[in-house]
Amino acid sequence: MICPVCHTGLEWTTRMEGGQHRRFNALACPVCLQQKSRAFYLQLQKEYLPPVLAGETDMTLTYPAGARRYHIRLMGEPTHAFCGEAVSRNWFKRYLRLDDQLRAQLCPRCLEVLDQLRQEMS
Ligand SMILES: [Zn+2]
Ligand SMILES: [Zn+2]
Numbered sequence: 001m002i003c004p005v006c007h008t009g010l011e012w013t014t015r016m017e018g019g020q021h022r023r024f025n026a027l028a029c030p031v032c033l034q035q036k037s038r039a040f041y042l043q044l045q046k047e048y049l050p051p052v053l054a055g056e057t058d059m060t061l062t063y064p065a066g067a068r069r070y071h072i073r074l075m076g077e078p079t080h081a082f083c084g085e086a087v088s089r090n091w092f093k094r095y096l097r098l099d100d101q102l103r104a105q106l107c108p109r110c111l112e113v114l115d116q117l118r119q120e121m122s
Contacts, residue, residue: 003029038084041077042113046121048075053118058095061106062087070094070102072110083109 001010010026051057061070062081071081079087085107096102103111 001025003032005029006031006035008032037077038080041074041080042082042117045075045082046117049114049117049121052098055097055099057097059098061094061096062091063094064088064091069107070096070105070110071107072114081107081110082113083107085109 001012002008003010006029008029008031010029012023013026014021014023016022052059060073060075062073063070071083071085071087073087073093074080074082081087106114
């Protein structure tokens with residue numbers, strides 16, 4: 001089966017039922033579902049961003065060993081960064097106020113998404 005929206009090939013799930021293997025259709029396309037979740041989480045950030053953008057509270061940053069720049073972690077969805085990158089549980093965390101110095105140390109794509117949200121909020 002092929003997802004009609006993004007054309008990802010969807011696997012069938014096979015389960016034993018009544019002593020025989022039966023094939024079940026995928027309940028949802030995982031690619032589309034993840035995109036929708038991400039879009040929703042990005043909108044949700046707006047509720048919590050004002051004090052972060054005002055520099056009144058720390059933002060949660062995360063980065064793998066050896067990285068030069070920080071990713072911004074999504075609030076409420078700690079497994080992904082603003083840029084969409086998957087965040088490993090083994091990554092390091094830092095909590096810092098947003099200022100010009102920090103902006104220069106952020107993942108460019110994360111910063112782009114942050115500024116886009118800021119624009120949408122104003
Ligand atoms: Zn899809
Ligand atoms: Zn990033």
